[in-house]
Structures are given as C-alpha cells and as structure tokens.
Amino acid sequence: MIEPLVATVGVLFPDTRGPLVAARAAELRVSENTVLAQLRAFWRGGLTRDALIPNFAGRGKAKTFKPDSLPRGRRPDDERYSIYAVKDKDVESIKKSIKKSYLSIDFTTINGAYQRCMEDCYSYRDATGRRVILPAGERPTLRQYRYILQKHFPKDQVIRYKEGDKAFEQNHRGKLGSVMDDCLGVGHIYEIDATIADIYLVSSAPDSRHKIIGKPTLYLIIDRWSRLIVGFHVSLESASWAAAMQAILSIAEPKDQLCARYGVRYDPADWPADGLYPGVFLADRGEMLSYASDSIPGIGTQVKNLPADRPDWKPIVEGNFRQQQVKLADATAGYHPPKNAHKRRGKKYHLDASQTMKEFTYQWIQRIIAHNKGPILAYPLTPTQLANGTRPIPREIWVAEAPRRAASLSRFSYQVVKSALLPRNNFTVTDAGIAVGECLYTSPELEAAGWFSRARRKTFKVEVAYDPRLCDTVEVRFPESPTGRVTAHLTPAVCHFSGMSFAEISAYAKMRTRMVSDMKDARLQNESDFHDTVDPITEQARAERKEQSRGKARSARRADTKEEREAERRKQRLEEARTDAPFPGASSNVVPFPSPGVVATAQTESGAIPDTLPAPPELGNNKPNNAAQPDSRPLSPVQKMLMEKRNRIKDGNWDLPGR
Structure with missing residues (x-):
C-alpha cells in the first residue's frame, strides 16, 4: 500500500x-x-x-480508569461542577448497590437504588452526626449509575432478578414455537382447567330468586389440536378433585341424556368426541396432582401436571374461558366484568343477578355447541388440511383427523370411568367393619366370606374406592366377585353419618377430639376435687387407727372379724330403719313393727318365743293405746328375730351402743 x-x-x-x-x-x-x-x-x-x-x-487489554485520567463526557450546561471520573472502585461499589437495593427488591426503582447507593458509599457524618451526601462532581451521577447498570446487567437478567424466572418465562420470553409442535393430532392432548365464572347466580328455591348465591365454578376440557370442547362442569364447588372428576366424567356421559336434562336440542354432530378419552390430560398442579398425579387407572390416560404459574403451557383452555364468557356477557343477567373488580366505586353488577344454576348451565351448553360448530379464523391450518378443504371449525377438524388417530382413541362407558376416577386407598378391616376414616362399612358378601370374624384375630388391609362427596357407600376390592369389587354400606353403629361428605365427618371428628381434650382437663380437675374431699377423712381414720392400735399386735386385728361384722351390720340396719321411719304427724299406710315392749309382753315366763302376737290397737277407738288386744295372728320371721334379739340383749349377750 x-x-x-x-x-x-x-x-x-x-x-x-x-x-x-x-x-x-x-x-x-x-x-x-x-x-x-x-x-x-x-x-x-x-x-x-x-x-x-x-x-x-x-489488543484485548481491559480498559481501566486511571485515577489521573481526564473525565469523560460533556461538561454540564451550568458549569456548577466538574465531571466526576468513574474509577474501578466506583464500578464495584455501584454493582454491589445494584444487587442489594435494586435487583433484590422487586418494587424498587432505579432512582431509589441510586439514592441508597449515594447514602451508603458517597456520604459522611458531620460533627452533629448528620449524614451529608457528597456534592455533585465528587460522586457519580444518576446517568453514570444507569450506564453501569445497563452495561453489567442485561435486561433479561434484571427481569429475572426482580420478577423471578417463572414470570420471565410467562410474560417476557421470546415465543418462537407453538403448542401444536408436540401434539400428534386430535385426541392426543386434552387441556383441563377451572375458573370462577364472571356471573352472579340466584337461588333456585321457590320464591327465592331475589337471593344471590354467588359465582359458580367452571371446568372446561378442550382438545388441543382441534379446539373442540369435549367436557365441562358447572357447580358451586371450589376447584377440587370432586369437580374435576365430574368434568372428566362428562366426556363419557351420554350427551342425549345431558341435553334432555337441561332442555337442549341434541344433535350428535355437535359432540363428535363423545366418550373418547385422550392419551394425555394436561392440568395444573392442583386437584389433579393430589389424586392422579401420574395416570388415571382403568382408562390408561396419562396425567401431566404443569409447573406452577405457567398458564402459557395450556393456552387453549386458558384463552377459551375469557372468550366464551365475553360472548355470554350480553346474554346473561348479573355478568360482572373482571375490570370492575378493582375499580373504585364500580357498578354493583351483582344486584342484577337473575339466573339460577340450571338456567346458566343451559346457556353454557348452548355456548359450547356454538363454539364447536363455529369457525376459528386464526386457526393454523396445515397445507394438508388446506388441500383437503378442511374448514377451521372444531367439529369438522375432529371428524377429518379422527380416522388418522383411530388407533390411539379409546372409548369408555360412564360407569367404568366413574369407578376409575374414584380416589383409592388401603384401609383396615376390623371386627366392627372396614374403617374408612370415622366410618365403618360392611356388605353381605364380605360377611359371608368371614372377613370380620378373621379380623378379630388379626386385622388386615384392603383397597377401597370412595366418593369424597358422599359417605353412604364405598367400593371394596373383592376378588371372589365377578366384577372384582363389591359395594359396602355403613354399619348400624355409624348410620348417623349417612348423607354427609367425608370432609363433614372429618370436621365432626375434630370437634369431638377437641371436646375430649377439654373433658380430660375437666376430669383431672374433678378427681382433684374428689381427693380434696376424701383425703382428710382417710388421714383422720388412719391417725385414729394408729392411736387405738398402739401396743397391740397387727395380727390380732382380724381375731373378732365375724362378730364385729355382725355388730356393724346390726348397727347399720337400725340406723337405716330409723332413717326410713316417717316423721311424727306424717300420714302413712304402712303398718309399723311392734315396739320392743309389746314384743316383751308376748314372751312367756320361761323366755320362750310364742307363735302368735297380740293384735295392735285399732285406730280411731277410745281404748287406751297400751291395752292389749287378743289376736291369734302367727309371728312372722322378722318378729321372731326381733324377739330373739330382745332376749339376748336382756341376758347381756349382745352389745348395743347407746342402749
């Protein structure tokens, strides 16, 4: 050159x-x-x-700011200060401040983080202890702080720090693919999800349409490939396995019976996927994770639970909730727009509520039918579908693609699916019945097989399928039965639980447990009060016994046990007789025993006991009370015993205290 x-x-x-x-x-x-x-x-x-x-x-040498280098950048317009030259230590201080005050707190702004940086690294305390920020020209500017932030912390890294990885993947990541990429065709993936409907309902009881019962819960099941709505459920239950189970059951429920129950015109073309179950259910980490995290036994359908906070992985069902409800907005009374939820002094749409649960379900079925036969203009038709003339209508896409997927589609009856969906667990068989929580179950087949007699010797486990909503019956695995299971019912001991759910029974059990805990404390206190009452008597008796036994042999205490027992028994009888005698002046129709004096006059001179006693004086006559009346009545055994005791007392052979 x-x-x-x-x-x-x-x-x-x-x-x-x-x-x-x-x-x-x-x-x-x-x-x-x-x-x-x-x-x-x-x-x-x-x-x-x-x-x-x-x-x-x-070449390739890192650029460093030398302390004696000239400052970079243009001078300020007002020339109040000179430009501050940012050094290596300033970069490190600012980076630490960014991590501490900006990235770690999601609501902190750059201005707020810059303020904290100046207070921590570019300030001093004056003589009064007041913190003073260094003047301009002796500290980095906000522009320099922002430049270091943008240079050393990329935008995606800042978002991940402040909002988290899940929020970044959901709202800020590049969307280069499609949910259709991993879907093989119709019936491969069903997306299932629940939401709270944007409509208020009223009570269906007679003359109660003015009473608002709140918003229902909607479940939708949509085929990912064709966008066909294959199952649904509307209820007042919260999002739970019980409601999800009903939505899955709705796929197998005969649609003619469903339409007849709600008064909807039935057309088989509107339900081309009736009874067909997919290869994969795509669900949230909620109710499906709790009871069927891997698969649904009996129908062979795999269940995939998505990570938390990732609705973008099942966008078909998520988007359909909003689309279908918006289309119902002008046709329903009591529709509550989501934007009104946080609006200050918003309109009270719930006061317009007029529809019952059955009426809303009727409208929702009509909306599903309209969706299944309505065109989806943005549907990504493949070249093959375009060449075959397939229109972007869910039910037509299903009908066109179903023959290609025929080997992968499975049809099951309602009863088979219901039995497969019931939660299962191993429970203990006892002599009182099969213990499922607080409930006990039995059946004639199990009794005839001798299960409960065998359980008296040793308990054992058995698999039980139960419906969490109702405790009346359960299905017990019984190999001897042709179907492999039998239906067991509540035993008479727990029949008071009939009609309740297992959640209600569990709540009552907790109430009883709390009550028993309280009663244990009360029992301890009651026993303590009892001991406070009887312990002084015991101590006094023990002290008197020691005093009276001083100088006597312990073995001599039982020498006169028989005589002392007879004396104590006689004393008790006399005390009880005196206690039972009517008080003076009280009327009584009981004939009193003769007094000891009367018994004594009836004795002979020789001391023998005669067989008869003089009759007692008659009531109401004018004769003196001590006048003996001749009578030939025989002596009763009690009278003879009293006369015998009288003779013994007279002879000094009977010691009566106080006589």
Whole structure:
C-alpha cells in the first residue's frame, strides 16, 4: 500500500504529500486516512517492514480508569461542577448497590437504588452526626449509575432478578414455537382447567330468586389440536378433585341424556368426541396432582401436571374461558366484568343477578355447541388440511383427523370411568367393619366370606374406592366377585353419618377430639376435687387407727372379724330403719313393727318365743293405746328375730351402743 509512496521524496513534504496520498488511495480504493495511518506506523517504527505488524500486545487489554485520567463526557450546561471520573472502585461499589437495593427488591426503582447507593458509599457524618451526601462532581451521577447498570446487567437478567424466572418465562420470553409442535393430532392432548365464572347466580328455591348465591365454578376440557370442547362442569364447588372428576366424567356421559336434562336440542354432530378419552390430560398442579398425579387407572390416560404459574403451557383452555364468557356477557343477567373488580366505586353488577344454576348451565351448553360448530379464523391450518378443504371449525377438524388417530382413541362407558376416577386407598378391616376414616362399612358378601370374624384375630388391609362427596357407600376390592369389587354400606353403629361428605365427618371428628381434650382437663380437675374431699377423712381414720392400735399386735386385728361384722351390720340396719321411719304427724299406710315392749309382753315366763302376737290397737277407738288386744295372728320371721334379739340383749349377750 505505501511502498510506492516511501520510494519518493515528495511524500516527506506536506505540500506534496497530500496529492500523492490521495492518488494512491484512489488507486487502491481505500480511504486516505488508512494510507496515512500506515505511513505513520512505518515512520514511527523506524522505517522497517516490521513496523507495520499490528500491536498484538496492546489488543484485548481491559480498559481501566486511571485515577489521573481526564473525565469523560460533556461538561454540564451550568458549569456548577466538574465531571466526576468513574474509577474501578466506583464500578464495584455501584454493582454491589445494584444487587442489594435494586435487583433484590422487586418494587424498587432505579432512582431509589441510586439514592441508597449515594447514602451508603458517597456520604459522611458531620460533627452533629448528620449524614451529608457528597456534592455533585465528587460522586457519580444518576446517568453514570444507569450506564453501569445497563452495561453489567442485561435486561433479561434484571427481569429475572426482580420478577423471578417463572414470570420471565410467562410474560417476557421470546415465543418462537407453538403448542401444536408436540401434539400428534386430535385426541392426543386434552387441556383441563377451572375458573370462577364472571356471573352472579340466584337461588333456585321457590320464591327465592331475589337471593344471590354467588359465582359458580367452571371446568372446561378442550382438545388441543382441534379446539373442540369435549367436557365441562358447572357447580358451586371450589376447584377440587370432586369437580374435576365430574368434568372428566362428562366426556363419557351420554350427551342425549345431558341435553334432555337441561332442555337442549341434541344433535350428535355437535359432540363428535363423545366418550373418547385422550392419551394425555394436561392440568395444573392442583386437584389433579393430589389424586392422579401420574395416570388415571382403568382408562390408561396419562396425567401431566404443569409447573406452577405457567398458564402459557395450556393456552387453549386458558384463552377459551375469557372468550366464551365475553360472548355470554350480553346474554346473561348479573355478568360482572373482571375490570370492575378493582375499580373504585364500580357498578354493583351483582344486584342484577337473575339466573339460577340450571338456567346458566343451559346457556353454557348452548355456548359450547356454538363454539364447536363455529369457525376459528386464526386457526393454523396445515397445507394438508388446506388441500383437503378442511374448514377451521372444531367439529369438522375432529371428524377429518379422527380416522388418522383411530388407533390411539379409546372409548369408555360412564360407569367404568366413574369407578376409575374414584380416589383409592388401603384401609383396615376390623371386627366392627372396614374403617374408612370415622366410618365403618360392611356388605353381605364380605360377611359371608368371614372377613370380620378373621379380623378379630388379626386385622388386615384392603383397597377401597370412595366418593369424597358422599359417605353412604364405598367400593371394596373383592376378588371372589365377578366384577372384582363389591359395594359396602355403613354399619348400624355409624348410620348417623349417612348423607354427609367425608370432609363433614372429618370436621365432626375434630370437634369431638377437641371436646375430649377439654373433658380430660375437666376430669383431672374433678378427681382433684374428689381427693380434696376424701383425703382428710382417710388421714383422720388412719391417725385414729394408729392411736387405738398402739401396743397391740397387727395380727390380732382380724381375731373378732365375724362378730364385729355382725355388730356393724346390726348397727347399720337400725340406723337405716330409723332413717326410713316417717316423721311424727306424717300420714302413712304402712303398718309399723311392734315396739320392743309389746314384743316383751308376748314372751312367756320361761323366755320362750310364742307363735302368735297380740293384735295392735285399732285406730280411731277410745281404748287406751297400751291395752292389749287378743289376736291369734302367727309371728312372722322378722318378729321372731326381733324377739330373739330382745332376749339376748336382756341376758347381756349382745352389745348395743347407746342402749
């Protein structure tokens, strides 16, 4: 490039150098600056060819801000301060401040993080202890702070730090693919999800349409490939396995019976996927994860639970909720727009509620039918579909693609699907019945097989399928049955649970547990009160026994047990007799025992006990009470016993205390 120029003397003089360089640059079709740069390098390097070798040692070296380097950037317009030269230590301080005050807190702004950085790194305390920020020119500016943020922290990294990876993947990532990429055709993937409907309903009880019962829960099941709605459920249940189970069951439910129940005109063409189940159910990490996280046994359908906060992985069903409800907005009373939820002093749409659950379900079925036979203008038809003339209508796409997928589609009856969907677990068989939580179950088949008699010796486990909504019956695995299972019912001991759900029974069990816990405390206190009452008596009796037994042998305490027992029994009888006697003046129709004096007069002179007693004085006559009346009544055994005791007392053979 410069060999012809350095060979001439004219290139050494400024007046002639310019035209020579311009002519050489035009000849080589390069810029004049390029030629001049090579000339300078040649002259600066000692007029040798090696001077033209690039400065490899200086290339790739990190740029550093030297303390004595001149500041970069334009000067401020008002020239109040000089430009601050950012040094390496300033970059490190600002990067630490960005991580601490900006990236780690999702609601912090750049201005707020800059303020914290200035307070932490570019301030001092004056004599009064007040923090003083360094003046402009002695600290980095906000523009320099923002420049370091943008240079060292890419935008996607900032979003991931502040909002999280899930939010970035959902709202900020590049969307280069399609949900159709991993779908093999119709019936391969069904998307299932639930939402709260944007409509208020009223009670269906007679004369109760003015009572609002709130918003229903909607479940939708949509085929990903054809956009066909294959199943649904409308209820007042929260999003749960019980509601999801009904939505899955709706696929197998005969659609003619469904339409007849709600008064909808039935056309088989509107339900081309009736009874057909997919290869994969795509669901949230919610109710499907709890009961069927891998597959639904019995129908062979795999269940895939998506990561949390990733609705973009099942966009078909997510988008259809919004689309179908918006189309129902002008046809329903009590529709509540989502934008009104957080609107200040918004309109009270719930006061317009007029429809019952059955009426809304009727409208929802009509909306599903309209969707299945309505065109989807944005549907990505494949070249094959375009060549075959397939229109972008869900039911037509299904009918056109179903023959190709016939080997992968499975049809099941309602009862088979219901049995497969019921949650299953192993429960203990006891002599009182099969214990499922607080409930006990039995059946004639199990009793005839001797299950409960065998459980008296040793309990064992058995697989039980149950409906969480109703505890009346369960299905027990029983190999001896032709179907492999039998239906068991509640035993008489727990029949009071009939009609309840297992959640209600669990709630009652918790109430009983709390009550028993409280009663345990009350029982302890009650026993303590009892001991406070009886312990003094016991201690006093023990002290008196020790006092009266002093100097006597312990073995002699039982020497007169029989006599002492008889004496104590006689004493107790007399005390009870005195207690039972009527008080003076009380009327009684009981004939009293004769007094000891009367019994004594009836004795003979020899002390023998006669067989008869004088009759007691008659009531109401004028004879004295002590007048003996002749009577030939025989003596009763009790009277003979009393007379015998009287003789023994007279002879001194019976010790009566207090006599």
